[in-house]
Amino acid sequence: MIIGEALKNKNILFFSVQTFDLEKEIVNKLEEFGANVHYYDERPANNNFTKGIIRLKRSFYQNIIDKYYRNILNSISKTVIFDFLFVNKGEVVPAFFLEEFKILQPDCEFILYTWDSFNNNKYATTILKYFNRKLTFDPEDAVKYKINFRPLFYLDAYKDVKNEVFEYDTLFLGTAHSDRYKISSEIGQWCAKNNLKIFCYYYMQGRLVYLYKRIFDKTFKQFDYRKLSFKSLKLDDIVNLYRKSKVILDINHPNQKGLTMRTFEAIGARRKLITTNKEIAKFPFYNPTNIYIIERDNVLLDKAFFKTDYQDIENNVYDKLSMEGWLYNIFIDAEESFWNKCL
Template structure:
């Protein structure tokens, strides 16, 4: 129990309940964890504006973090662990570094540098910076490459089924060109009489109307085609368990693997993905993973009928949440190899 008795200040955005899973696992590993949402805004409308310009909420954010500092001022932390750092201001980071001089400051990025405004100016304030993005870690010597994880909800024994409720499923947030790819997959599924489940999440109705005005693929769609309430990870795991193959569509400006991709390792589940870089990873097997061109969408003939081929156990466990936490905090080796 490498974290036994350690005090951790954990600051992360709410993202589909994963922040609580991380906090709970650190507690299970023996740490005392104080968790706070990294974002000072909570409404759907504010979160939508945040994506456009985080500086809109600068004054509100400073007031929010002043309250957090007051709550934790008497604590003595071993780690200050931040995820994404989209809204945490530099002046607050420096204040925390002055308050918690014995703490190791760790930052994990589950988004590419290009997609987080102002993040490169904050990296030097952390003792450890890790990212899921291979290009960012290759191009910036301050960043350690470390893929994401699967939680215990997604840890499943390999069971080969003959029948599934869904042949293909997708659950995720709509951004970039994701909906265009989804529409093409739907058309292929209808043509081949595949059963499918698609949960297309938008942060707010404001985002729906914004996309209606700015995205060609939103022509002719209705609000009813989208969901505006986040689905919990336990529900996601249940749906995926009923699915033969899961669809993953990474952001076109990302090379890192999405959370959904790593979760499919945990569930021993087949995957269709647009991420070409997946072929470089140690768990890649063509029987399990079909890589498609997002600009010429096609499901390979016979892929759905192939049985899943189990990966080596030591590779499987490398992507567990426990291993991820220990590596990010530096209590285990961070020498990750693909």
Template sequence: MIEDKNILLIAPDFFDYWKIIKNHMENYKNTVDVILSIESENLGLRLVERYGNKKIKEYFENKYYIKRANSFNKNFDYILVIKGDTLNDSVLQELKNNFPKCQFIMYQWDPIEQFPSALNIIKYFDRVFTFEKEDAEKYGWSYRPLFFENVLCKEKTQKDIDLVYICTMKYNRIKLYKKIVEYAEKNELKLFSYIYVDKLTYLKRRWLQHDMLYSKIDKDSVHFKPLNQAEVNMIYDRTKIIVDYTNPQQNGLSIRTIESIGHKCKLITNNNNIINNNILEHENIYIYDENNFEITDDFINSKYKEVDKQVYDFYSVDGWLSSIFDNINSEWKK
């Protein structure tokens, strides 16, 4: 891992993952400055990104990103961009002009099929990584799955929660939530669930649009504040099995999948592509049918099978950073 460098991190404000990346880069004596994606700044800019036309969005994006990058008043050795869907040509060209000796690195943690705007800006980057193997093969990028925060994983915690399901409030995820609740009650399993939705979205969808998804679910099951990383990690430490829902458009391994390694939990997922990745012992994986959510008693009652230490270290955030900055071992192979 690189040391004693000036790094600018541009990332979404998504469940504090940017803080994990920043903290671990600083552990190696790097100076790290952060610009959160423009929609994270305030409600006004969020509305501009959601509803503004291209000209208006580019105006505010240029003003926001360039002003912040220049405010640090330093020469950066690296600029690491996570996702980058709100960066336009003008912003990146200005950054290139202002920091001509800087290496530009982009990491995609969403499929290109869902966020194709990344294809418009890859020409500005020296290295591009993605968590999607198919995107890596198609566009000639480096394949690198996500990471878990190893510092917060407490191995000796008693695992007293049978199933955990944490999700945002979207139709297929809520359909699955109802099936999990029913399954846990029927089989007398202890379930921890947490459904997050933005309060403004909830009020609009429930009371103005009368969305059936929002109207039918018990409001006490819905939370307007996401769990922070410390809270999620404490829950996973106590968990035997994590339930993962992967969007059908996504082939890459979800963050929940990788976190199951760090917290030594078994995993229940709908992502069939996990079989093609050598990251988990197959005894720890169960692929469920969304239409008929059932889990065998053998899997529920089986013990977690330890993964190889090299695999564990590789999928830690330090292993991820080594791949990103040193461009080594991007894909774990047994």
């Protein structure tokens, strides 16, 4: 890929919500390619109150959002000529900022990528018109809004996961939401009956978030509080768990069609995958030897799936699913003809 040549010495203004340090990994990779990255959290703050109020009652927080972006405009308007404005998700950045930044930086290319569905982040649809390049991980949103489809990626760290003696037959890591606990518990019971070992890690953003969900989200009445963790795993922790595990369990949000980050981490680590997302069968890396699709309302498993080894996928597809491949599609070539085959 020629991404290093294309991004060398380019100035990028990058907005992204903080998500398990993925934003830092993106910045590091862009800088590795020689880009000069100016990163800002898309939210004025990263605490649970800010996250919640933006989603539930944005208007109460709008003055703080506007002030935050006004300060950013004042701090960057006279210092750097930007080649790219890259917004990852588009949950917060206000229209006035995009309009005024375009006046200040008329030659800057505006790029939006979202790793959330528009059903969960409707605000992003109101600012689509400001961007030259628009990409989404959600295949249905790509068709509906006529924007480029590009799934997620795996980090370089997963390339270093080697096959070892496995401690766990199945691994589930994820934020606690929807029917994840119900499905993973059913699979855990199946594993116990079949002499297979499962490890589950359910992350919750905070105790107040849990209490709120416990009251207003009926699915949380099933969660065993003792199994929740309020500390997010670091990248090294996740990679080490992948190293010890033969099969990764992926339970996507029932309202999302896009493939999760777990899917691509499993591919990057060359691990087998059990998933609730039927969309995966449309992708060029789908292989029933590696990927087992389950019904979320009727979980049926086959012990034979755990007895076979992972089969490598084609190198060119493996490369496309890396972070480097993801950035290539965002900044250089969306490769519509390749990815549209998955829609």
